Amino acid sequence: MLVTFSFLVFSVPEEVRAKPGEDVLLQCNGPTGAAITKIKWEKPDLEDRSVFFFRDNTPYKIYQDPRYHGRVELKDPAMKNGDASVVLKNVKVNDTGVYQCWVTTPNMPGEMLHSVQLVVSEGTTKGHLEQLKEQSKKLHTIEVLLGVGLGLGCLLVVGVACFALRRFVCPKPKSGPV
Incomplete structure (x- = not known):
């Protein structure tokens, strides 16, 4: 009998600092050369809504938390080299928190690829x-x-x-x- 063990490895989120009103880049990279079919940026304390939801080359605001409408866009709409990064515009202090990037490709189910700890404050x-x-x-x-x-x-x-x-x-x- 063959038993396989798999262990999940978690990393500490990357920290990004900003002042209120600035635009920030939340970086995430999917597999290079693979067609990205879905990108979901989440903030765990938002319950059922996303920060950004993109599927079949279209952003869906219906799945997006209203606080992020008009403030989030893909860094590179062509997603060259698997770039699933987004720009969060005009950040506010209450945007502070952990953001998680989930990417789906035809050969890979939704998988969390990266998390970012955003800190927005006037002074730390x-x-x-x-x-x-x-x-x-x-x-x-x-x-x-x-x-x-x-x-x-x-x-x-x-x-x-x-x-x-x-x-x-x-x-x-x-x-x-x-």
Whole structure:
């Protein structure tokens, strides 16, 4: 029997700093040479809406949180070399947070490729920095726990399947007179 283990590796988000009113680049690169069919930029605290949603060469505002209407666009609409980066215009202090980039290609289902920690402030105070670091640590802990949970869940499914196969494929011999 061959059992394969896969581990999810999570990285700390890249940090981008800006002052209110500036435009910022949120970078993300999909596979080079692959046709990108969907790009989704999310901010986890937005619930069901996206920061930016792009499918079949069209941005969809219907899936976009209204606070981002008219403020987000692709850096390169041709998406050369897999560039799924977006420009967020006229940033506000409440834009501060983690942004996640998900890209789909014909050969790759939706996969989170990059996350960016955007910090928008007039000036950085030590208290604000400490708060952001704590939020980043919590996010990282949640991501690691999710990875461990998924790995253990897969092991449980494989174990149950192996037990069931063994029981039904190789039943115990009946005992008694021959």
